[in-house]
Amino acid sequence: VTQDLIAVDTPAPEHINLASLDYWASATLESDFALLRADHPVTWHEHPDSGRGFWSVVRHQDIAEIANDPATFSNRDGARINHDPEMNVVRPATGTLLELDPPQHTRYRKLFSKKFTPRAVARFEDAIRARVVSLIDGVADKGRCEFVHDVAAPLPLHVICDIVGVPDDETRAWIFEMADRTVAENDPEIGGGAEGGSEAALALKEYGERLAAERATDLKDDLLSALLAMQGQEGGDALADRQIKDLFALLVAAGNETTRNSVSHGLRAFTLFPEAREQLLTRPELRWTMADEVVRWATPVLHMRRTITRDVVFRGVEMKAGQKLALWNFSGNRDDRAIDDPERFDITRDPNRLQSFGGGGPHFCLGTNLARLEIVVLFEELFKALPDIRVVGEPTSVRSNLIRGIREMQVEFSPRG
Ligand code: HEM
Numbered sequence: 001v002t003q004d005l006i007a008v009d010t011p012a013p014e015h016i017n018l019a020s021l022d023y024w025a026s027a028t029l030e031s032d033f034a035l036l037r038a039d040h041p042v043t044w045h046e047h048p049d050s051g052r053g054f055w056s057v058v059r060h061q062d063i064a065e066i067a068n069d070p071a072t073f074s075n076r077d078g079a080r081i082n083h084d085p086e087m088n089v090v091r092p093a094t095g096t097l098l099e100l101d102p103p104q105h106t107r108y109r110k111l112f113s114k115k116f117t118p119r120a121v122a123r124f125e126d127a128i129r130a131r132v133v134s135l136i137d138g139v140a141d142k143g144r145c146e147f148v149h150d151v152a153a154p155l156p157l158h159v160i161c162d163i164v165g166v167p168d169d170e171t172r173a174w175i176f177e178m179a180d181r182t183v184a185e186n187d188p189e190i191g192g193g194a195e196g197g198s199e200a201a202l203a204l205k206e207y208g209e210r211l212a213a214e215r216a217t218d219l220k221d222d223l224l225s226a227l228l229a230m231q232g233q234e235g236g237d238a239l240a241d242r243q244i245k246d247l248f249a250l251l252v253a254a255g256n257e258t259t260r261n262s263v264s265h266g267l268r269a270f271t272l273f274p275e276a277r278e279q280l281l282t283r284p285e286l287r288w289t290m291a292d293e294v295v296r297w298a299t300p301v302l303h304m305r306r307t308i309t310r311d312v313v314f315r316g317v318e319m320k321a322g323q324k325l326a327l328w329n330f331s332g333n334r335d336d337r338a339i340d341d342p343e344r345f346d347i348t349r350d351p352n353r354l355q356s357f358g359g360g361g362p363h364f365c366l367g368t369n370l371a372r373l374e375i376v377v378l379f380e381e382l383f384k385a386l387p388d389i390r391v392v393g394e395p396t397s398v399r400s401n402l403i404r405g406i407r408e409m410q411v412e413f414s415p416r417g
Pocket residue numbers: 067079097098099109160250251254255256258259262295299300301304329356357358359360361362363364365366367368370371
């Protein structure tokens with residue numbers, strides 16, 4: 001037993017410690033998770049970086065089963081593995097959908113989901129396209145750029161701000177910084193640890209609360225106003241009120257890094273698999289299966305955490321009430337028991353049993369349709385304007401076992417004449 005790995009019951013191979021952040025910097029993720037899936041489907045990992053130890057679940061079917069059993073595997077202590085209740089950490093999602101269990105969750109999820117159906121998000125398409133075109137215009141003459149900063153990161157942030165109703169001014173740069181700090185809190189160059197992340201989350205929540213208060217007296221044509229109006233008609237309660245105030249922080253945290261990293265990893269995949277770009281250019285009807293494959297390939301959210309509510313035996317392993325458990329979506333997405341030839345980036349894959357949006361069950365990503373639309377519009381416009389855009393060199397990664405984040409990624413293309 002090394003200092004990095006205190007094994008209990010079902011030890012993982014010594015070089016794999018999913019709780020240690022240094023492990024993630026050097027990880028050979030594809031082969032390590034393949035080894036876990038084959039021989040160690042349920043393992044225990046422990047390291048000071050991630051607080052108390054936790055169970056790891058890596059097979060597609062096991063992830064789906066647990067995600068669909070919220071009574072045994074609860075979200076009430078959060079969806080990130082690194083936090084323990086005694087740390088008193090505020091996360092953007094604290095008190096929101098992502099940290100509620102049924103039946104409360106069911107009620108508020110219903111309130112929001114009407115606003116995220118394919119038809120409801122289709123009305124944002126023109127605004128998304130205008131934003132995408134203006135970001136591309138900003139770099140098109142240069143022949144090269146840093147893709148994350150110039151294109152991938154601003155897009156989802158602006159889209160969420162447009163939808164919720166945040167004014168288009170310097171506030172957005174501030175929101176951007178807060179969102180980065182809380183989601184990537186464990187990267188010393190971005191966040192300030194759990195404490196810094198907590199402060200940033202609180203700042204986002206306070207901002208959301210102010211915005212909701214402003215809208216309450218001055219309804220506009222945005223999501224916040226629509227929810228406030230709906231709540232007014234339905235006779236809301238204190239928790240519903242909390243959901244609306246916290247909605248902004250939740251959406252920023254859930255929709256920002258995720259979509260950003262999908263398009264960055266996606267462009268990298270289109271660079272590594274040129275035939276996929278050819279397919280998309282010649283068969284534009286593949287754009288929706290392309291979006292799902294990009295998100296599968298990227299797996300922007302590496303894990304989702306659950307907390308065990310009662311002593312339970314899962315796949316022959318005894319788990320105790322109160323213990324943490326990580327569902328490794330990344331591994332589910334590479335499991336050949338569920339996905340054919342998972343190492344291949346295949347934009348024609350249909351059906352695509354991706355687990356990037358979760359393993360199913362009540363918390364399945366609310367923003368799926370919006371994320372898909374953003375990805376479709378981005379690649380349509382990008383390859384139209386800069387058909388030979390490609391990644392050069394190796395991207396740098398965010399230090400995290402929560403997000404599979406690309407911090408910087410250089411790209412080159414023939415400048416637009
Ligand atoms: C490709 C981009 C995205 C990925 C990979 C992603 C991934 C996820 C994952 C893994 C979950 C948790 C699922 C579970 O535990 O079962 C989730 C939940 C959620 N996502 Fe996304 N997401 C993305 C984009 C978005 C966007 C654009 C929004 C909204 C603007 C959004 C809003 C949410 C919300 C509100 C939840 C919580 C749902 C609940 O607990 O009921 N996501 N997402």
